[in-house]
Amino acid sequence: MSEHLIWDPLMIQRYNRSGPRYTSYPTAIEFTPASSDEDEIEALSHATDKPLSLYLHIPFCAHVCYYCGCNKIVTKDKDRAITYLDYLLREIDMKAAMVESNGSPKRRVVEQLHLGGGTPTFLSDEQLTKLVNHLTSRFTFSESESADYSIEIDPRELGPNTLKTLRDLGFNRVSFGVQDVNLTVQKAVNRVQPEEMIIDVMDNARALGFRSINIDLIYGLPFQTLESFTDTLDRIISMRPDRLSIFNYAHLPQRFMPQRRINDSDLPEAAEKLAIFGMAIQRLSAAGYHYVGMDHFALPDDELSSAQQQGKLHRNFQGYTTHGECDLIGLGVSSISQLGNMFAQNYTDLSQWQSAIDNDRLPTFKQRQANHDDNIRKHIIMGLLCHLKVSFADLDTRFDINSKEYLKDELHKLAGMEADGLIHIDDATLCITDAGRLMVRQTCMVFDAYRHGSDNKRFSQAI
Numbered sequence: 023m024s025e026h027l028i029w030d031p032l033m034i035q036r037y038n039r040s041g042p043r044y045t046s047y048p049t050a051i052e053f054t055p056a057s058s059d060e061d062e063i064e065a066l067s068h069a070t071d072k073p074l075s076l077y078l079h080i081p082f083c084a085h086v087c088y089y090c091g092c093n094k095i096v097t098k099d100k101d102r103a104i105t106y107l108d109y110l111l112r113e114i115d116m117k118a119a120m121v122e123s124n125g126s127p128k129r130r131v132v133e134q135l136h137l138g139g140g141t142p143t144f145l146s147d148e149q150l151t152k153l154v155n156h157l158t159s160r161f162t163f164s165e166s167e168s169a170d171y172s173i174e175i176d177p178r179e180l181g182p183n184t185l186k187t188l189r190d191l192g193f194n195r196v197s198f199g200v201q202d203v204n205l206t207v208q209k210a211v212n213r214v215q216p217e218e219m220i221i222d223v224m225d226n227a228r229a230l231g232f233r234s235i236n237i238d239l240i241y242g243l244p245f246q247t248l249e250s251f252t253d254t255l256d257r258i259i260s261m262r263p264d265r266l267s268i269f270n271y272a273h274l275p276q277r278f279m280p281q282r283r284i285n286d287s288d289l290p291e292a293a294e295k296l297a298i299f300g301m302a303i304q305r306l307s308a309a310g311y312h313y314v315g316m317d318h319f320a321l322p323d324d325e326l327s328s329a330q331q332q333g334k335l336h337r338n339f340q341g342y343t344t345h346g347e348c349d350l351i352g353l354g355v356s357s358i359s360q361l362g363n364m365f366a367q368n369y370t371d372l373s374q375w376q377s378a379i380d381n382d383r384l385p386t387f388k389q390r391q392a393n394h395d396d397n398i399r400k401h402i403i404m405g406l407l408c409h410l411k412v413s414f415a416d417l418d419t420r421f422d423i424n425s426k427e428y429l430k431d432e433l434h435k436l437a438g439m440e441a442d443g444l445i446h447i448d449d450a451t452l453c454i455t456d457a458g459r460l461m462v463r464q465t466c467m468v469f470d471a472y473r474h475g476s477d478n479k480r481f482s483q484a485i
């Protein structure tokens with residue numbers, strides 16, 4: 023069906039269970055409440071030359087999309103951004119000072135910056151400029167071709183000069199949230215945005231020289247049919263984004279209040295959803311898109327595709343990335359940092375986040391120190407998701423173990439998947455086959471020490 027994919031609906035139905043998307047291992051639900059910010063301070067101050075990746079979370083949205091499962095605050099009050107920005111700059115100051123406290127100010131270079139949300143363009147052009155100028159005064163940013171400076175954009179929340187302002191500030195990648203161009207679907211999820219608006223922002227971003235443009239779509243939304251989503255996809259393909267994320271709608275109304283406004287009876291049946299995703303893979307493949315993995319597709323000349331070919335692809339909290347060798351510093355409410363073996367998540371509650379900063383404390387809510395076993399399993403899970411294989415000899419030398427003995431139980435559990443042709447195990451490697459690519463999460467879950475027999479209902483299904 024595609025260069026590296028076999029579509030087998032019956033096999034998918036058999037294996038399609040809920041599970042983590044593994045943007046980290048251990049996953050964020052294994053983080054535990056932090057009694058103090060000391061461990062994070064130590065991790066930030068650690069003397070190393072490792073490059074940095076900065077993630078800044080801007081939680082505000084002017085409107086609510088009923089399907090949304092993101093960490094956001096819906097408000098029309100633009101003044102809330104003033105206070106938020108003030109606190110965010112203070113958090114930047116605190117963390118930048120700690121990174122520098124190892125004696126060589128500004129030694130560590132920022133190779134990646136991502137503004138996510140919520141809706142980062144809830145901030146005005148002046149506020150975005152103030153934020154980026156503040157960051158560049160506190161950190162050294164790489165000027166290399168490969169540096170990645172990106173932002174998530176809701177096309178409805180874009181001032182006439184915002185894209186130009188962002189480009190002038192150094193952003194070189196944009197991601198547009200679209201979800202679906204069908205009006206009935208848009209109305210049902212309270213996100214009406216005309217197709218012309220999307221074409222317009224795409225053209226504008228291209229003309230300004232953004233080097234990679236991503237579009238987010240969601241399948242499984244109310245009133246979507248195979249026919250309607252085929253039409254949506256054809257329209258999007260004709261806009262030729264460099265990357266496409268086609269997310270499976272995670273409908274968890276008990277967790278996300280706005281989803282209660284979506285009637286279960288309006289959602290497409292499981293068989294229709296499966297047909298939609300099958301069609302998407304087929305059409306994107308025919309249009310020349312490479313299937314990177316999970317929900318991600320990219321044109322062959324996009325960095326995501328070339329990084330995968332060269333074995334340089336990584337995964338972090340933003341999904342697939344070309345800069346996995348960085349320490350990640352999260353800034354803003356709910357953001358997550360990954361510093362060496364340490365994960366630290368900020369308060370998800372705005373007032374708790376502010377109160378910590380008011381008290382000159384890092385706003386650390388939860389944390390987790392990865393141990394030796396976590397690192398072995400992380401290496402396997404990320405290897406399977408990014409490179410579709412793991413080498414036993416590499417595991418042995420990297421972690422000083424006899425990996426086949428260490429993973430005896432897991433390899434035994436994989437016998438069924440191997441018999442079904444989803445994986446292949448030989449003396450040297452464990453590989454994901456073309457037939458197993460869409461079930462890769464299921465293979466990963468076998469190596470997840472925290473998933474055995476636990477409740478996976480809080481996670482979404484692969485398809």
Ligand SMILES: C[S@@+](CC[C@H](N)C(=O)[O-])C[C@H]1O[C@@H](n2cnc3c(N)ncnc32)[C@H](O)[C@@H]1O
Pocket residue numbers: 089090091092138139140141174175176177198199200201238239240269270271272273
């Ligand atoms: C923070 S939003 C993107 C930026 C901006 N707020 C927007 O909506 O355009 C991140 C993306 O998550 C995806 N998303 C949100 N809720 C989801 C859900 N319940 N299931 C699957 N994908 C979801 C959407 O595709 C959305 O574009």
Ligand code: SF4
Pocket residue numbers: 082083085086087090091092094139140141176199
């Ligand atoms: S999808 Fe984007 S704009 Fe819509 S509510 Fe979620 S974060 Fe806000």
